Amino acid sequence: MATRQDYDLDHIRLTDRPLIVCDIDEVVLEFISPFAAFLRSQNHELLPRSFHLHGNIVSTLDGSVPEAAIVSAFLDAFFAAQDKWQMPAEQAVETLHRLADDADIVFLTAMSPRHRIVRRNLLDRFDLHFPMVATEGPKGPVVTALHGARPLPVAFIDDIERNLLSVREHVPDCLLLTMLANADFRALAPEPCAGIRAVAGWTEAFGLLQAHVCADVRSQTG
Numbered sequence: 001m002a003t004r005q006d007y008d009l010d011h012i013r014l015t016d017r018p019l020i021v022c023d024i025d026e027v028v029l030e031f032i033s034p035f036a037a038f039l040r041s042q043n044h045e046l047l048p049r050s051f052h053l054h055g056n057i058v059s060t061l062d063g064s065v066p067e068a069a070i071v072s073a074f075l076d077a078f079f080a081a082q083d084k085w086q087m088p089a090e091q092a093v094e095t096l097h098r099l100a101d102d103a104d105i106v107f108l109t110a111m112s113p114r115h116r117i118v119r120r121n122l123l124d125r126f127d128l129h130f131p132m133v134a135t136e137g138p139k140g141p142v143v144t145a146l147h148g149a150r151p152l153p154v155a156f157i158d159d160i161e162r163n164l165l166s167v168r169e170h171v172p173d174c175l176l177l178t179m180l181a182n183a184d185f186r187a188l189a190p191e192p193c194a195g196i197r198a199v200a201g202w203t204e205a206f207g208l209l210q211a212h213v214c215a216d217v218r219s220q221t222g
């Protein structure tokens with residue numbers, strides 16, 4: 001089993017409460033809409049033709065589709081300047097603060113460590129001071145290292161299926177929600193796999209998360 005020492009988790013102190021682990025891009029912060037705006041500033045556009053970035057970014061100058069290395073360079077430049085583009089998803093800030101009354105919140109973002117500081121500062125600017133882990137590896141082992149064998153509810157929210165499946169594999173009792181802030185790409189998303197619940201946004205997620213978290217509170221106090 002992965003341990004806290006395998007990851008940079010020493011700054012995270014969980015209380016004796018349920019745990020909600022939360023992806024950032026397209027979940028807590030809008031990603032697709034601001035990335036599309038960034039691309040327009042670079043004479044490109046993102047077309048919602050399928051549930052992928054690659055192949056759907058097109059030059060507005062000549063209609064060409066940039067190769068993968070160019071898309072990667074766009075993404076890197078966007079994340080380096082994310083504090084000028086990204087905003088919280090609708091109801092994310094308010095809902096996370098309400099959930100924090102009953103659960104610990106930890107952000108788990110699939111981001112290169114070189115963009116970690118700018119992301120941390122951006123979250124803090126939006127009053128999202130919850131601890132953050134940035135990793136480019138599978139997310140399931142990180143949730144395992146965080147949560148361990150604690151007999152408490154745990155939930156995980158992400159927009160990418162492979163991350164949800166990784167957590168499903170490593171933390172079988174975890175409530176798994178998939179959420180996508182951008183409505184155009186949400187309509188293109190594949191049907192969720194077994195054990196994963198799709199929610200339209202934070203208002204719907206709140207009810208499910210609160211029920212999962214408070215079920216434990218009731219069992220402890222009743």
Ligand SMILES: [Mg+2]
Pocket residue numbers: 023024025026027158159160
């Ligand atoms: Mg994401």
